[in-house]
Amino acid sequence: xxxxxxxxxxxxxxxxxxxxxxxxxxxxxxxxxxxxxxxxxxxxxxxxxxxxxxxxxxxxxxxxxxxxxxxxxxxxxxxxxxxxxxxxxxxxxxxxxxxxxxxxxxxxxxxxxxxxxxxxxxxxxxxxxxxxxxxxxxxxxxxxxxxxxxxxxxxxxxxxxxxxxxxxxxxxxxxxxxxxxxxxxxxxxxxxxxxxxxxxxxxxxxxxxxxxxxxxxxxxxxxxxxxxxxxxxxxxxxxxxxxxxxxxxxxxxxxxxxxxxxxxxx
Amino acid sequence: xxxxxxxxxxxxxxxxxxxxxxxxxxxxxxxxxxxxxxxxxxxxxxxxxxxxxxxxxxxxxxxxxxxxxxxxxxxxxxxxxxxxxxxxxxxxxxxxxxxxxxxxxxxxxxxxxxxxxxxxxxxxxxxxxxxxxxxxxxxxxxxxxxxxxxxxxxxxxxxxxxxxxxxxxxxxxxxxxxxxxxxxxxxxxxxxxxxxxxxxxxxxxxxxxxxxxxxxxxxxxxxxxxxxxxxxxxxxxxxxxxxxxxxxxxxxxxxxxxxxxxxxxxxxxxxxxxxxxxxxxxxxxxxxxxxxxxxxxxxxxxxxxxxxxxxxxxxxxxxxxxxxxxxxxxxxxxxxxxxxxxxxxxxxxxxxxxxxxxxxxxxxxxxxxxxxxxxxxxxxxxxxxxxxxxxxxxxxxxxxxxxxxx
Numbered sequence: 276x277x278x279x280x281x282x283x284x285x286x287x288x289x290x291x292x293x294x295x296x297x298x299x300x301x302x303x304x305x306x307x308x309x310x311x312x313x314x315x316x317x318x319x320x321x322x323x324x325x326x327x328x329x330x331x332x333x334x335x336x337x338x339x340x341x342x343x344x345x346x347x348x349x350x351x352x353x354x355x356x357x358x359x360x361x362x363x364x365x366x367x368x369x370x371x372x373x374x375x376x377x378x379x380x381x382x383x384x385x386x387x388x389x390x391x392x393x394x395x396x397x398x399x400x401x402x403x404x405x406x407x408x409x410x411x412x413x414x415x416x417x418x419x420x421x422x423x424x425x426x427x428x429x430x431x432x433x434x435x436x437x438x439x440x441x442x443x444x445x446x447x448x449x450x451x452x453x454x455x456x457x458x459x460x461x462x463x464x465x466x467x468x469x470x471x472x473x474x475x476x477x478x479x480x481x482x483x484x485x486x487x488x489x490x491x492x493x494x495x496x497x498x499x500x501x502x503x504x505x506x507x508x509x510x511x512x513x514x515x516x517x518x519x520x521x522x523x524x525x526x527x528x529x530x531x532x533x534x535x536x537x538x539x540x541x
Numbered sequence: 542x543x544x545x546x547x548x549x550x551x552x553x554x555x556x557x558x559x560x561x562x563x564x565x566x567x568x569x570x571x572x573x574x575x576x577x578x579x580x581x582x583x584x585x586x587x588x589x590x591x592x593x594x595x596x597x598x599x600x601x602x603x604x605x606x607x608x609x610x611x612x613x614x615x616x617x618x619x620x621x622x623x624x625x626x627x628x629x630x631x632x633x634x635x636x637x638x639x640x641x642x643x644x645x646x647x648x649x650x651x652x653x654x655x656x657x658x659x660x661x662x663x664x665x666x667x668x669x670x671x672x673x674x675x676x677x678x679x680x681x682x683x684x685x686x687x688x689x690x691x692x693x694x695x696x697x698x699x700x701x702x703x704x705x706x707x708x709x710x711x712x713x714x715x716x717x718x719x720x721x722x723x724x725x726x727x728x729x730x731x732x733x734x735x736x737x738x739x740x741x742x743x744x745x746x747x748x749x750x751x752x753x754x755x756x757x758x759x760x761x762x763x764x765x766x767x768x769x770x771x772x773x774x775x776x777x778x779x780x781x782x783x784x785x786x787x788x789x790x791x792x793x794x795x796x797x798x799x800x801x802x803x804x805x806x807x808x809x810x811x812x813x814x815x816x817x818x819x820x821x822x823x824x825x826x827x828x829x830x831x832x833x834x835x836x837x838x839x840x841x842x843x844x845x846x847x848x849x850x851x852x853x854x855x856x857x858x859x860x861x862x863x864x865x866x867x868x869x870x871x872x873x874x875x876x877x878x879x880x881x882x883x884x885x886x887x888x889x890x891x892x893x894x895x896x897x898x899x900x901x902x903x904x905x906x907x908x909x910x911x912x913x914x915x916x917x918x919x920x921x922x923x924x925x926x927x928x929x930x931x932x933x934x935x936x937x938x939x940x941x942x943x944x945x946x947x
Contacts (some may be wrong), residue, residue, distance in 0.1 A: 344729045362731070370729040377723045381583065382779045391722070394715050395730060419928045427777040432914075435928065447730075462908045464934040 295358035297322055297451040297482040298343060303352035305335070305342040312338040315352070316507045320484060320499070325477050327487040327496070330503040331526050336486040337373065337455050339503060344370055344453065356451065366395065369449035371440050373456050379429045379436060386424040388439050389414055392446030414442040417475075419468050434465030441469060452476060454485045458492075470496055493517055544803055551799035560802035562696040563688040567755050567813060568795035569703035571764060574752065575790025576710040577744035578765030579772065579783040583721040584738070589636060590745040591762040592651040596632025597625035597749060598662020598758060601683055605669055615669075616680065618695045618754060622702075625758075626750045632658050633742050686757030686810030688798060695754060702751040706744055710783070717741055718779050755798070756810040764790060767817040774828035793817035845870055846920045850894060852876070856883050857895035897923050903935050903942075 298320040305313050313335035320326055328336045341347045343354045345361055356364035369392070389411040390403060397407060415421045418438040423431065428439065437457060444452060452473075458466050473483050473496070484501075487493065493500060493513065500517050502508040502525045509521045554561035581590055604624025609615040632654050639650035666681060710717075719727040720737045728734050745765055752761045772785035797813030829835045845866075852867040853876065862868055862881070871877045876887030883891065900923050901914075908914050923932060 341725065346725045346728045365729070365731045368729065370726060372723065372725045376725060378585075381722050382773060382777050382782050383722065384778060387778065388722075391719055391726075394719060397715075419930055422928070429777075432908075432926070434931070438928075443726075462931060462934070464928070464931040467934075468928075468930060 299355040304350040326499040334504040367450045369444035369447040371454040392443040414445040434461035548803035551802040564798040566696040566699040567798035571790035571794025573703040573706035574764035575768035575786035579769040579786040580717045582769035592655040595655040596629040596658040600624035600628025602665025763814040774824040853891040853894040856891035
């Protein structure tokens, strides 16, 4: 495709979700060294949707998320959050990193981590007030962790750590939530608890995007998918986009045909 | 006057004006070093501060040469501090640049910068020794620190810079905590991680250059790191840890300076570091949270809990108990009577133990890769380690297994 065609196609995508959509990405390329981790990705996430980003290991799913939020530098491309550059829409966005990306032996209690979500609202010099603590406790309540608020974070199980990370994002009271592998290595109860919170967020009109690895739950949890393997393979509603053909194109030989047959596909 | 008398006098600022000055200056320096060092320790960049300190030496030499060349006193402390700050800032930026622009890792960059700058500094000092003008004697005391003949102006400079560093620690405490714990998340909330990292290292730089006179550049890294490591033994909260680190650093500086005032031939820097190490050893042994003694106690209690649990499970399964310690523990806690028959309390506790055991057995099957399962010691009540909905899930699976309607 020529450059002009690419731009024209990207323009069409933008039209689908509207100019002030929570996320509009055009031609995003991020590379580590001289090898692109994601190459020229277009995407557009409509407000109030729940989108799964799917692709094989090393396909650049997490990198795509980090690239949109400026955590890793962009090589090229344009990212708009609610129609603005990310720096201007920061307060409307909450990010939940991978659980394994931090050292859980850090000297902090559960409540301290949730309070980190309120750093913006308390300011540099002032101290925590009881209303901040109440707010943090409410968020812990929503993920079922209120009884663990004074626990040292190193004593938590993997699923509990993930819930604490989600509670910290809830404390930010954002309109757009981006989660990196929230269901990786968590127990069934935690998975249900997190899904319930995410569906609540959607019901409140907020937008959710998750990097997701479990194909068997895509249709159950999400209403949209973005299929990535370094390049964008497909994007759209689960009904029409989460198809055997698209999955085969995304995963190539890594996904057995029998496996695809077992999935609830369109 | 004996050494001890003199030390006690120095400790209570009675050993003369000069010793009091040094002790207070060293205390403030330790306070700033402990506070700033806590973040560097949590960010796992202790070695960078070592590069910063070694990179001060060429600056000291060049500042001395320049001040002599312009006809001034080559040993004027503010001038030497500015010179050392400039050269260690260059060293710090070089480490950063090498790490970002080449494929070298940070430790390799640190090693290169540290040795090259230190080598250059030593060459400059040697040249200065051969210069005819300017009272160059004493410049080498910047290596290991010395407090003999300290001036009031020097002590004031150190105190002001120490207060400045402490103020920075307070203002930047939240961004620095967030960057140390979770830099990626910090970046999304609008914190410039690179600037915060530079500010953190800038703090180490301030502490280093004001500590040159008292502790010396070779050992200043100890004043940044030992208090934080020591504080970590005492608390699981980052705010408290910073406070404790600052207090330990301050005490080490103060007591160390008093000690070296009592025995003038002892170099100040190494004494301060040894005092800090003393605090470390005491903490490593006696901290109730992570200390050696406490963990020995925990092991002792753990053994008793194992016996108690095994006894309770044996009661639940109506098996005979032979182990003398198990019987003693069950008797003492009122679980069984003298004749070995379970009391009401014993029966309730044994049923609870049996239920927990079944739940954990199931948890190990359905949550095989969960860290709670890995850490489970077989003794902790399940309510302490799992949330209510996690326990419900386990119970539901157990019920399914036993064929009861789900």
